[in-house]
Amino acid sequence: MSPVPDFFSPSWAESVRAALTAGPSxxxxxxxxxxxxxFFELIxxxxxxxxxxxxxxxxxxxxxxxxxxxxxxxxxTGCRIIGPDEPxxxxxxxxxxxxxxxxxxxxxxxQRTVMYRKIVLEDGDLLEFFKAxxxxxxxxxxxxxxxxxxxxxxxxxxPAR
Amino acid sequence: xxxxxxxTAVLREGPRxxxxxxxxxxEDSALAEVLQVDIDDVIEYVHKDLKSLxxxxxxxxxxxxQRWDVYDLDFTQDKVDWQEKMTEExxxxxxxxxxxxxxxxxxxxxxxxxxxxGASEEEKLHIAxxxxxxxxxxxxxxxxxxxxxxxxGDDIMAVLDAxxxxxxxxxxxxxxxxAYQADELRLHPYDERARVRYGTNYFLWIEGVLALSVxxxxxxxxxxxxxxxxxxxxxxxxxxxxxRHVQGGMRYLQDAVRKDPTMINxxxxxxxxxxxxxxxxxxxxxxxxxxxxxxxxxxxxxxxxRRKLNDVGIGLSPDLEELLQRVQPxxxxx
Numbered sequence: 001m002s003p004v005p006d007f008f009s010p011s012w013a014e015s016v017r018a019a020l021t022a023g024p025s026x027x028x029x030x031x032x033x034x035x036x037x038x039f040f041e042l043i044x045x046x047x048x049x050x051x052x053x054x055x056x057x058x059x060x061x062x063x064x065x066x067x068x069x070x071x072x073x074x075x076x077t078g079c080r081i082i083g084p085d086e087p088x089x090x091x092x093x094x095x096x097x098x099x100x101x102x103x104x105x106x107x108x109x110x111q112r113t114v115m116y117r118k119i120v121l122e123d124g125d126l127l128e129f130f131k132a133x134x135x136x137x138x139x140x141x142x143x144x145x146x147x148x149x150x151x152x153x154x155x156x157x158x159p160a161r
Numbered sequence: 162x163x164x165x166x167x168x169t170a171v172l173r174e175g176p177r178x179x180x181x182x183x184x185x186x187x188e189d190s191a192l193a194e195v196l197q198v199d200i201d202d203v204i205e206y207v208h209k210d211l212k213s214l215x216x217x218x219x220x221x222x223x224x225x226x227q228r229w230d231v232y233d234l235d236f237t238q239d240k241v242d243w244q245e246k247m248t249e250e251x252x253x254x255x256x257x258x259x260x261x262x263x264x265x266x267x268x269x270x271x272x273x274x275x276x277x278x279g280a281s282e283e284e285k286l287h288i289a290x291x292x293x294x295x296x297x298x299x300x301x302x303x304x305x306x307x308x309x310x311x312x313x314g315d316d317i318m319a320v321l322d323a324x325x326x327x328x329x330x331x332x333x334x335x336x337x338x339x340a341y342q343a344d345e346l347r348l349h350p351y352d353e354r355a356r357v358r359y360g361t362n363y364f365l366w367i368e369g370v371l372a373l374s375v376x377x378x379x380x381x382x383x384x385x386x387x388x389x390x391x392x393x394x395x396x397x398x399x400x401x402x403x404x405r406h407v408q409g410g411m412r413y414l415q416d417a418v419r420k421d422p423t424m425i426n427x428x429x430x431x432x433x434x435x436x437x438x439x440x441x442x443x444x445x446x447x448x449x450x451x452x453x454x455x456x457x458x459x460x461x462x463x464x465x466x467r468r469k470l471n472d473v474g475i476g477l478s479p480d481l482e483e484l485l486q487r488v489q490p491x492x493x494x495x
Contacts, residue, residue, distance in 0.1 A: 036443040127434040
């Protein structure tokens with residue numbers, strides 16, 4: 001049995017790639033109408049964009065690192081960690097605090113993560129981004145569910161709201 | 162609430178003419194008298210001034226006359242109706258529709274302040290009043306969910322957490338977009354194009370279309386059945402508040418397009434995004450227990466959108482017309 005990867009490590013990114021390719025769980029699919037998932041699959045099949053999903057205040061690093069995800073033809077063609085010194089090139093750049101990534105992993109709702117601006121769009125065309133918002137939200141939930149070791153922080157963490 | 166007209170009767174009757182007496186009744190009713198006001202008249206009142214939109218100072222003065230105290234409402238009879246008279250099917254349908262508003266009011270309350278920065282001084286007065294309205298509407302739903310539905314929570318967010326399971330996944334499209342548009346305005350408060358895109362989502366779509374539809378569905382049910390008098394009173398007063406918001410928002414969009422006709426492109430681009438994600442639902446809401454069919458809700462939804470666009474003079478491009486045909490109502494609002 002493989003060890004659980006560290007959050008925002010290369011092996012975690014590899015697990016994220018596999019999880020995104022597999023898509024939402026049967027449990028998640030059962031809770032929503034098939035027409036919603038048909039729309040999700042339609043968007044996924046033609047989505048040509050990339051995301052750089054930032055984690056601010058990553059413990060041990062102390063700065064922002066990004067998970068880069070490239071979509072093409074319905075599959076993830078690139079999924080890796082971009083460090084603070086590497087160039088950041090993605091269709092959409094988004095950022096979220098470490099504590100909110102941890103809350104997402106612990107079950108905080110992905111829709112509210114967007115609505116409550118836990119994750120924000122830092123760069124990219126807003127109206128184009130929202131044409132695929134259900135695909136993004138469901139994918140964010142998938143990423144949050146990937147097993148990982150989340151380091152403890154020294155600072156107290158306020159309850160996620 | 163003597164009249165027991167079918168909730169959907171207005172769809173067959175079409176737009177109604179309001180007499181001066183009816184307008185006075187809507188405008189001047191104190192909170193206790195709002196129970197007697199017909200919700201269809203209030204929705205008609207929303208549209209009354211859309212062709213010759215009032216200025217922001219007039220809207221602010223109306224606010225000063227029409228503001229009401231949300232703590233004056235007594236939900237005692239509503240609780241009896243909810244627990245003893247309404248069927249389980251009615252309760253589930255009602256809460257499925259109303260929860261979009263419970264969360265929607267909170268969203269529009271907190272996303273509006275940044276829009277004020279780039280506004281004219283007169284419009285700032287109107288927006289400040291609107292923020293207070295939205296906060297009051299948030300408290301209204303908090304009280305309804307605690308005192309009538311029986312949800313528990315130590316604070317407002319805890320009650321929102323408790324009602325969130327009824328919120329549809331498609332809620333994120335208009336309200337998540339609004340949050341991100343507010344962020345855009347926070348960074349660029351004087352970007353007029355960003356303001357028009359924000360205004361299209363907030364004032365035209367969320368308030369002008371979504372909110373008025375959900376108001377109509379639950380309020381006409383309450384009036385038809387003679388149930389939930391405090392809900393009817395508070396939410397009809399909310400609808401009267403919304404008339405000022407929609408009129409102010411349409412005034413802003415109309416002025417922006419008159420000043421710079423290319424702004425219509427920002428309105429169209431925003432509608433293109435909204436409509437392209439509005440052709441799908443994630444869960445089925447059963448409207449029948451509230452006296453509506455899916456097709457009637459859809460007709461109501463289109464009626465609200467068409468009237469706003471026509472009255473304000475916003476035309477749609479052919480691709481938007483095509484997208485519009487595929488739209489499914491999301492019953493939420495703010």
